[in-house]
Amino acid sequence: MTTDFFNSIGNLPLLSADLWPAWVAGGAIGIFAFAQRWLTDQPLGCSAAFGNVCARAGSRLPLFQGDAHSRATDWKIWFLIGIFLGGLFASVSSGTWAAPTHFGALYEALMPQSALGRIAWWLLGGVLIGMGARMAGGCTSGHTINGVAMGSPASIVASILFFSAALGTAQIAQFLLNLKLGAA
Amino acid sequence: MNSHSLIIRNGSFLLFGIVFGFLLSRAGATDPALISSLLLLQNLHLLWVIATAVGVGAVLNLSAKFFRWRNLSNRQPISFPHKPFVRALVPGALLFGIGWGLTGVCPGTAPAMLGEGQWFAGIILIGIVVGTWMVGLMHHKRIKRVPKPTHHAKETHS
Numbered sequence: 001m002t003t004d005f006f007n008s009i010g011n012l013p014l015l016s017a018d019l020w021p022a023w024v025a026g027g028a029i030g031i032f033a034f035a036q037r038w039l040t041d042q043p044l045g046c047s048a049a050f051g052n053v054c055a056r057a058g059s060r061l062p063l064f065q066g067d068a069h070s071r072a073t074d075w076k077i078w079f080l081i082g083i084f085l086g087g088l089f090a091s092v093s094s095g096t097w098a099a100p101t102h103f104g105a106l107y108e109a110l111m112p113q114s115a116l117g118r119i120a121w122w123l124l125g126g127v128l129i130g131m132g133a134r135m136a137g138g139c140t141s142g143h144t145i146n147g148v149a150m151g152s153p154a155s156i157v158a159s160i161l162f163f164s165a166a167l168g169t170a171q172i173a174q175f176l177l178n179l180k181l182g183a184a
Numbered sequence: 185m186n187s188h189s190l191i192i193r194n195g196s197f198l199l200f201g202i203v204f205g206f207l208l209s210r211a212g213a214t215d216p217a218l219i220s221s222l223l224l225l226q227n228l229h230l231l232w233v234i235a236t237a238v239g240v241g242a243v244l245n246l247s248a249k250f251f252r253w254r255n256l257s258n259r260q261p262i263s264f265p266h267k268p269f270v271r272a273l274v275p276g277a278l279l280f281g282i283g284w285g286l287t288g289v290c291p292g293t294a295p296a297m298l299g300e301g302q303w304f305a306g307i308i309l310i311g312i313v314v315g316t317w318m319v320g321l322m323h324h325k326r327i328k329r330v331p332k333p334t335h336h337a338k339e340t341h342s
Contacts, residue, residue: 014210019210025233026211026239027236027237029208029236030237030244032207037248038256040193040200041257041258044204047312047316053313059317061323061324062320063319074194075196075197078198081198081295082202083202083208083296084201084205085205086209086296088205089202090205096300103288104217104220106220110286119307121287122287122308124286125287126313127318128311129280129291129311130319131283131316132278135276136273137272137276140234141291143267143277145237149241154266155267157277164281165277165279166282168285169281169285
């Protein structure tokens with residue numbers, strides 16, 4: 001199996017393949033995160049940018065007035081805009097742009113059926129994500145990809161809790177809904 | 185920082201973002217079905233992505249620390265600022281995990297998903313901004329109760 005795995009890399013169309021093998025994608029993300037650190041001396045992170053968005057949208061709350069969200073750190077917002085363009089480029093080059101989302105067995109079973117219900121679901125989910133990331137001081141990029149790779153104790157604790165809570169949520173939901181799940 | 189270097193800085197991070205967004209997409213991190221099968225323990229693809237990213241990052245970080253590699257920004261040894269333990273870290277991380285578990289989206293993948301034409305990620309992005317703002321509001325109420333005249337709590341103390 002391992003040899004098949006490596007043989008397949010030789011002629012893998014990396015630019016147009018919609019999904020890379022886990023170790024190729026993971027390795028590239030690890031190298032990317034380090035390259036950004038080496039070039040800019042700034043660690044990878046995504047969620048702090050939303051504090052900058054609050055500040056630029058006119059919020060006068062003191063949390064968003066400090067150095068962490070000053071105009072000099074608005075590159076955090078530009079980073080998110082870049083991510084948007086990266087997703088656009090990835091989907092256009094693989095021919096999957098605006099393809100219908102497959103939510104998988106968990107979300108198909110969990111989410112409300114009505115459009116309005118789903119909008120409320122996603123808004124509430126977003127609020128939990130935004131609150132949680134700001135309270136914890138980072139998200140999966142800042143704490144997990146960046147912090148755990150530095151051996152930062154707070155980031156290791158945060159990452160364990162991220163995954164435990166997400167896994168627990170899904171497992172409890174599966175138990176409550178008594179899902180009959182095939183391969184998602 | 186003058187406006188010229190600010191443009192270079194913002195432009196560089198725009199480029200970094202493009203690379204990161206592209207990689208998140210190719211990794212499958214923007215595919216809710218893959219998150220669903222990860223959290224139901226049916227397909228651990230994304231776990232291996234994260235584990236490889238962290239492993240490769242750890243080797244590079246350790247090498248950089250050991251050999252005192254200098255960054256290209258100010259030619260000083262690369263810094264490794266650890267995020268602080270804050271009181272809100274535990275409840276925050278749990279809330280984040282629940283939100284991530286319920287939607288299959290996180291703050292980094294949401295813009296990439298929007299770029300891919302997965303429009304619902306736009307609603308999640310609005311929710312993330314509202315949630316971030318609510319933490320700012322809670323923080324404001326708390327520092328009003330316990331006045332700190334010289335300086336207010338740092339960003340992550342909420």
